[in-house]
Amino acid sequence: MSKLEEKKNMKRTNILDAAAKLFMDKSFASTAVDDVVKMAGVAKGTFYLYFKDKYDLLNQIVAYKGAEVLRGGIDSLIEKESGEGMALKEKALYLVDYFADYLNTHRDLAALVNKNLTFFFKSFTSGENAEFTAVSERFISAFTSEGYAQDEAKMKVYMLTELIGTVCCEAVLETGPFTLEEIRPVLKNTVSAMLEAKNND
Numbered sequence: 001m002s003k004l005e006e007k008k009n010m011k012r013t014n015i016l017d018a019a020a021k022l023f024m025d026k027s028f029a030s031t032a033v034d035d036v037v038k039m040a041g042v043a044k045g046t047f048y049l050y051f052k053d054k055y056d057l058l059n060q061i062v063a064y065k066g067a068e069v070l071r072g073g074i075d076s077l078i079e080k081e082s083g084e085g086m087a088l089k090e091k092a093l094y095l096v097d098y099f100a101d102y103l104n105t106h107r108d109l110a111a112l113v114n115k116n117l118t119f120f121f122k123s124f125t126s127g128e129n130a131e132f133t134a135v136s137e138r139f140i141s142a143f144t145s146e147g148y149a150q151d152e153a154k155m156k157v158y159m160l161t162e163l164i165g166t167v168c169c170e171a172v173l174e175t176g177p178f179t180l181e182e183i184r185p186v187l188k189n190t191v192s193a194m195l196e197a198k199n200n201d
Contacts, residue, residue, distance in 0.1 A: 011040075011042055011046060011050070012050045014040040014041065014042065015036060015037070015040045015042060015046075015047060015050060015051070015057070016057075016060065016061055016064045017040075018036055018039035018040035019031070019036045019039075019040075019057055019058075019061055020061050020064075020065055020112070021039070022035055022036060022039060023058065023061065023112055024108035024109065024111070024112055025108075028054075028058060028112075031054075032054075033047055033053075033054055033057075036054075036057070061112070062112070062113055063132060065109060065112070065113065066113060066132070067132050067135050069099070069102060069109075070132075070135045070139075071135055072098075072102070073095050073098045073099060073102070074135065074138055074139075076098055077091055077094055077095060077098070080094060088142060088143070088146050088195060089191075089192055089195045089196070091142065092160065092191050092192075092195055093188050093191060093192065095164075096164055096184075096187060096188050096191055097184075097188075099164055099165070099168055100164075100168045100171075100172075100180060100184055100187075103168050103169060103172045104168075104172050104180055107172055107173065110168075110169050110172045110173055111173055113165070113169065114169035114170070114173060114175075136157065139157045139161075140153045140154055140157055141153075143156055143157060156194070159194070160191060160194065163187070163190065163191070164187065164191070167183055167187050168180065168187075171183050171184075
């Protein structure tokens with residue numbers, strides 16, 4: 001990557017980080033583009049080089065922060081494995097706990113992502129969003145290595161991420177009918193059943 005590209009990426013990242021903080025602290029509605037560029041230390045014109053408007057910025061924050069959480073989950077899983085093999089189901093259940101605990105600790109992020117889950121899930125498996133490409137490929141390859149076809153693996157990853165994300169966000173934010181403690185064991189049983197279905201084919 002050239003120095004110019006690095007500089008561009010840093011400006012975009014600064015805007016994303018500043019906006020994410022403002023959206024979580026003040027709310028999306030209460031934050032103006034002027035607030036974002038001031039905190040990011042960039043000119044207003046620079047903002048529009050990377051984002052169409054505030055709504056496009058919000059979508060890209062969801063992708064950026066979502067990918068950050070997912071990468072953290074993968075890194076934690078790799079550390080947990082420590083050279084020992086784990087079955088796909090074990091990995092999935094470990095990640096359920098990781099994401100549930102992470103969102104429970106970062107409720108402001110859960111609130112931000114929860115309002116934009118449709119964009120989050122579409123971005124995760126579509127291959128259209130650079131923030132998610134490398135992360136989603138790692139998840140999909142875990143399924144293809146277990147004998148799933150590429151398209152089936154993408155669908156399985158999509159269904160699992162939507163299920164886990166929606167249930168955990170609603171439980172953490174108390175917008176659903178059950179608490180995180182109540183729903184977690186049922187969620188893990190459901191994920192197990194979805195993965196065991198392949199073994200029974």
